[in-house]
Amino acid sequence: MAEEKSFKYVIVGGGVAAGYAAREFANQGLKPGELAIISKEAVAPYERPALSKGYLFPEGAARLPGFYVCVGSGGEKLLPEWYTEKGIELILSTEIIKADLAAKTLVSASGQVFKYQTLLIATGSSVIRLSDFGVQGADAKNIFYLREIEDADKLVEAIKAKKNGKAVVVGGGYIGLELSAALRINNLDVSMVYPEPWCMPRLFTAGIAAFYEGYYANKGIQIIKGTVAVGFSTNSDGEVTEVKLKDGRTLEADIVIVGVGGRPLISLFKGQVEEEKGGLKTDAFFKTSLPDVYAIGDVATFPMKIYNDVRRVEHVDHSRKSAEQAVKAIKAAEEGKSVPEYDYLPYFYSREFDLSWQFYGDNVGETVLFGDNDPKSPKPKFGTYWVKDGKVVGVFLEGGTPDENKAIAKLARAQPVVDSLDVLSKEGLSFASKI
Known part of the structure; x- marks a missing residue:
């Protein structure tokens, strides 16, 4: 039997959420040897969206080290050396096959035992085959x-x-x-x-x-x-x-x-921690029903304050932000302090060919399409508003400028009242620009 290893913090999973959590731990102050990341992948955490976009391009394809985290949100890339410099143990090509949350113990496929004081579950999703x-x-x-x-x-x-x-x-x-x-x-x-x-x-x-x-x-x-x-x-x-x-x-x-589609990878924790809507139930700090266990990214079902609802979100933006929130909350709690509740605005985006769209908010209620959505148009630019109970709750925009994308995000957060759908279809994008 391999000897057991013990850490103050363990992150299980090595995707986007793990990488952003590691950076936040480093920012908050970490002693060498306190943190381990255990990942079944053979490489350090990277920005997963690159795989379906730039990685497959015939020219100028994205390759590592180009898209290690945290480059996707404009931060510096965390190369494998970065973890070493920070005294973070990156345990790669290691799949955890058993988790005993009561005993605070994880066991790998090769029988290696890991002990932790605080666990962050960042196992993400697996593809449906x-x-x-x-x-x-x-x-x-x-x-x-x-x-x-x-x-x-x-x-x-x-x-x-x-x-x-x-x-x-x-x-x-x-x-x-x-x-x-x-x-x-x-x-x-x-x-x-x-x-x-x-x-x-x-x-x-x-x-x-x-x-x-x-x-x-x-x-x-x-x-x-x-x-x-x-x-x-x-x-x-x-x-x-x-x-x-x-x-x-x-x-x-x-x-x-x-x-x-995908399914959240939570089978390791079945029956040991509360679940909801297919994920692990957390509070606004990503703490599960067990005080020393946190869940971040795809696997977390959390309170969405803005809609007074509980949701699970599969998106890179939430993976990054939930990771930072959990680590801030963990570090604050150690000092007897608290951090503000997570107040997430849903955000999705995609880029294909010369196109680029962004969506903010909630896609419920009635819709209004505006702008030029002719597929043959040389520069198509169009969008959709979602209106519920007289308020604009969601907005989609294809071909927006950085300023216009900021404006639609602001609008989705503000949820302005609108007199009629006619007003929206007449004003189009200018309605968002006024907020």
């Missing part, structure tokens, strides 16, 4: 999922090997849209398949989606809606050759990428 639904042939070669850098490396190899080949993207959410764009830029023949009536249905209205679907079609991407992949054919090498759809069609494929 087609084999989870028993889809035939889903274990064929060249069917890819994207979650970790290792996945991205395999995909980059496949794109090179199948030059100018056919790619099928299963799923019409974030990953589907970003990867379809990246594959098209690599000159593959791309089809996107999803069951919903339009893309990104959890956020986009039909009006917003119509623009992106039109834009993608103009880029030569074939969009197939209202059906799902039910099976795959393979060649003698075990590589995928066809995707069988529920509606009876088949699509030729050299590469298949599946982006059908």
